Structure formats: C-alpha cells, structure tokens
Amino acid sequence: MKLGEGVEAAIHCAATLASVEGNSTMPGAALAEAFGLSPSYLLKHLNMLSAARILESVPGPAGGYRLARAAERITLLDIVLAIEGREPAFRCGEIRRNGPVKIDASAYVKPCGINAAMLKAERAYRAALAETTLSDIVADYAEEGDPRSFAASCAFVARHQRPQKSSSTKPA
Template sequence: MKLGEGVEAAIHCAATLASVEGNNTMPGAALAECFGLSPSYLLKHLNMLTAASILESVPGPAGGYRLARAAERITLLDIVLAVEGREPAFRCGEIRRNGPVKIDASAYVKPCGINAAMLKAERAYRAALAEVKLSDIVADYAAEGDPRSFAASCAFVARHQRPQKSSSTQPKQM
C-alpha cells in the first residue's frame, strides 16, 4: 500500500501546529516554507484537515491555522483518513467472475478470500494508526530527535506564529 505524499505533509504540519502557543495561528505559507512545499499544494491538504475538524482555519491578515482540538485527541488515523478518505485501500472488483467461462453467481456464495485477507490487513493497519496520537509523535521528537533539529523547529514556529485575540476554541497545549 502506498499513501499519497499529502499524508506526510499533513502529519508534519499538524505536528508543527501542536507547538503553536495558545490560540495563536501559523500561516499556510509558513508551513509550506517549513517543509519546502508548494503553498497551493499544501493548501489543499490543510483544507482537508480543516474539513475533518483536525485544524481550524482563522481568516484575515493575521489568520492562519491551528489545531482544532488538543494533540492528545488527534490520531495518525484521523489525519490519514482526512487526506486519503475513508474507503479501504483495497477494493475488491470480484474479478474472479470475469474469466472467459461464465459460471453462475451461485458458485460465488463464499466471500472472496483475497478480499477478506486484505480487509483484515486494513483493519490491523488502521488500528495501529489509531493507537498513535499526534502528541506522542511530538513528545518523541522532543525527547529523541536531534537537539539541533528540535531547536530549529521551535525557532521556526516561534518566528512564524501569529498572536490571536480570544477564541472560543483553544486547543490544550502539551
């Protein structure tokens, strides 16, 4: 299974936004700069995260993005499903019925074993992603990442976050 590149960008952006203080925001252009991505490419993924209530978009000249809920309440599965959609990666087309010799549909009463195995793998994969919280990723990076990289990330966030006036939605910070 191959996930789109947008999943990586979405996870990195959400992890970066977990470091934004209080109800401050970070502009999409700064997030694109942070990861060397095209702003228009990244905007599409930020909009998907916003539609899934993972991010909150604040309009206006001092606006930007912030987490819509605490990082402890966002899983990697939440982000993957927001970007890739809820459909399973494998979709059985029942091609076993397409050969040159047509057999009555009653020969296919038992579900396709390949489909069953692939869906079982999908459930395991999703369960593993559901166990990993965004806050876990951020904490692991802070504890185990190269201190130079961590310091540079923190400095980037501090330089680019935008203070906001009070808001009804204030994600809890770690």
Template sequence: MKLSEGVEAAIHCATLLAQLEEGRTMPASALAEYHGLSPSYLLKHLKTLTAARILESVSGPHGGYRLARSADAITLLDVVLAIEGPQPAFRCAEIRQRGPGALEPEVYAAPCNINAAMLRAEQAYRAELRKTRLSDVISDYLGEADPRALAFSCAFVARNQRPQG
C-alpha cells in the same frame, strides 16, 4: 499499501502546529516553506484537514491555521482518513468472476478469501493508527531528534506564529 504525499504533509503540519502558543496561528505560506512544499498543493490539504475539524482556519491579518483540538485528541487515523478518505485501500473487483474460467454467479456466493484477508490487514493497520495520537508522535520525536533540528523548529515556530487576533 501506498499513501499519498498529502498524508505525510498533513501529519508534519499538524505536529508543527501543535507547537504554537495558545490561541496563535501560523500561515499556510510558513507551513509550506518549512516543509519545502508548494503553497497551493499544501493549501488543498490544509482545507481538507479544516473540513475534518483537525485544523481550524482563522481569517484576518492574524489568521492562519492551528489545531482544532489538542494533539492528544487527534489520531494518525483521523489524519489519514481526512486526506485519503474512508474507503479501504484494497477494493475487490471480483475478477475471479471474469475470464474464460468464470462460472455462474451463484458459484461465487461465498466472500472472496483474498478480499477477506486484505480487509483483516486493513483493520489491523487502522487499529494501530487509531491508537497512535499526534502527541505520541511528537513525544517520540522530542526524545530522539537531533537538538539542532529541535532548535530550528522552535525558532521557526516562534518567528512565524501569529499573535492572537
């Protein structure tokens, strides 16, 4: 299964925004700079996360983005579904009913076993993402990260967060 780069960007941006002080925001340009991404590319994903109520967009001179709810209340599945959509990764096109060996449609009344297996795998994958909160990812990172990376991240957030409007 391959997820888009947008999922990675969305999760990283959300974890960075979780570091903001209460009521503060960070501009999209700073998020793009921090992650080495094109601002226009990232803005598309930030708008999607805002529409999904994962992020909140604040307009005005002190505007920017912040989490719409606590990092404890956002799961990785929330982010993946916001960026990728709710459709399963595997979509059975019933190719077993095509080609020279295809029989009458009633022969294929039973569900496709391949589709069933793929959907079970998708359910397991989504269950894991559903139980993993953004706060879990942050906590794991804080316990394992190089202190230099933590120091840089904290300093970047402190420099780039905007005051309450």
C-alpha cells in the same frame, strides 16, 4: 500500500501546529516554507484537514491555521482519513468472476479470500494508526530527535506563529 505524499505533509503540518502556543495560528505559507512545499499544493491538504475538523482556519491578516482540538485527541488515523478518504485501500472488483468460463453466481457465495485477507490487514493498519496520537509523535520527536532539529523547529514556530487577540485557549 502507498499513501499519497499529502499524508506526510499533513502529519508534519499538524505536528508543527501542535507546538503553536495557546490560541495562536501559523500561516499556511509558513508551513509550506517549513517543508519546502508549494503553498498551493499544501493549501489543498490544509483545507482537507480543516474540513475534517483537525485544523481550524482563522481568517484575516493575523489569521492562519491551528489545531481544532488538543493534540492528544488527534490520531494519525484521523489525519490519514482526512487526506486519503474513508474507503479501504484495497477494493475487490470480484475479477474471479470475469474469466472466459462463466460459472453461475451461486458458485461465489463465499466471500473472496483475497478480499477478506486484505480487509483484515486494513483493519490492523487502521488500528495501529488509531493508537498513535499527534501528541505521541511530538513527544517522541522532542525526546528522541536530534536536538538541533528540534531546536530549529521550535525556533521556526516561534518566528511564524501569530498571536490572536482572543484570550480563549485551544479546545480540549
């Protein structure tokens, strides 16, 4: 299975936003810069994450993006489904019925074994993604990543986050 490049960008951006302090935001242009992506390309994916209520888009000159809920409540499956959609990766077209010898539909009462196997794999894949939260990814990076890379990421977030006037904190 091959996921679109937008999934990688979306996960990295969400992980970066997990490091933004309190109610602050980070502009989409800064997120694009952090990963060497086109701002217009990334904006499409940030909008998908906002529509899925993973991110919150804050308008205005000090606006930007922030997580819409705590990183502990966002799974990799949430992000993948926001970008790729909810349809399974494999969609059976029942091509076994398309050959030159036409057989009555009653010969196909049992589900296609290939489709069943592929859907079983899809369930396992989605279950594994559902078990991994954004906070897990961030904690693993902080613990196991190269300290130079972690420090550079933290410094980038500190430079680009925009404090908000409201004193409320990120939703739990």
